[in-house]
Amino acid sequence: MKDYIVRATAANSQIRAFAITSKNIVETAREKHNTSPVATAALGRLLTAGAMMGAMMKGEKDILTLQIKCSGPIGGLTVTADAHARVKGFVDHPDVMLPPNAKGKLDVGGAIDLGVLSVIKDLGMKEPYVGQTELKTGEIADDLTYYFANSEQVPSSVGLGVLMEKDNTVKQAGGFIIQLLPFADEAVIDKLEKKLTSMDSVTSYLDRGFTPEQLLQELLGEFGLEILDQMDTEFICNCSKERVEKAIVSIGRKDLNEMVQEGKPIEVKCHFCNTAYEFTVEDLKKIIRRSK
Secondary structure, rough: OEEEEEEEEEEOOOOEEEEEEEEHHHHHHHHOOOOOOOHHHHHHHHEEEHHHHOOOOOOOOEEEEEEEEOOOOOOOOEEEOOOOOOOEEEEEEOOOOOOOOOOOOOHHHHHOOOOOEEEEEEEEEOOOOOEEOOOOOOOHHHHHHHHHHHHOOOEEEEEEEEEEEEOOEEEEEEEEEEOOOOOOOHHHHHHHHHHHHHHOOOHHHOOOOOHHHHHHHHHHHHHHOEEEEEEEEOOOOOOOHHHHHHHOOOOOOHHHHHHHHHHOOOOEEOOOOOEEEEEOHHHHHHHHHHHO
16 A cells, blocks of 8 residues: 555644555665664654655745754664655664663664754755754654644644564554644643543554544544545655765865775765665766866
8 A cells, every 4th residue: 555644624624634654665764774673663753754744845845854863872863855745764873773662662762862853944945944852752753742832833743653563574654743723722622632642552553554544533533524635655765876976076176086096986875765876986087077
């Protein structure tokens, strides 16, 4: 089944909601980066959130980046998404291994620990918008809930989950973002808060095979849920040899000349998808000539 996002409203448009199934995105990331189970879960959650937040953007060329810099052994995570919910990402230390947490689950909070979450929106202006919050739990969904409330002043609830098979492939992945709009009635707010506190974990619904529509029906069915539309989402990296060449130019002529003198080809890997690009000595000479 293809990954997709549904957008919806409820309570006469006082609530807006997004839900996603992202199993293929997360499995693609796992394969490309050869991530450990806890790294797969951490990156998978951020990719899942990134896809939904990308779908929130208005401009065709808008780009969203979610970046976590942290003190935990995973080191950090970076995810970017566009307005078409095309997403890509990587972790600094993909092979991090930790024992399960107290609940017997993958210890994403322990892998991330304390740090800073940055949300960078490139909306085609001179400067991108940057919102930052301290990580409160390292569980990503909680930290994004805190980010929305503090940086964007939008009361939100974020749920994210990744389930692994015994062979460490991805069994299920998905999540939701529910947001209250400024004119929401107190009665709606109270009722929604009670509903959210009584919910099971996202992974429990994913484990039962819930679709994004069923997830939102479970959460918001009693509020008069109205599904607006559906959009496909996938892991896509737009790297190319030409783009990598631009990065090589930034190394500087001195270092490039040293590489040429060594007389060996170099290999450069894309951070986001691990694709390797080889540049021969002749390629390097051409780059030096073009950079004059």
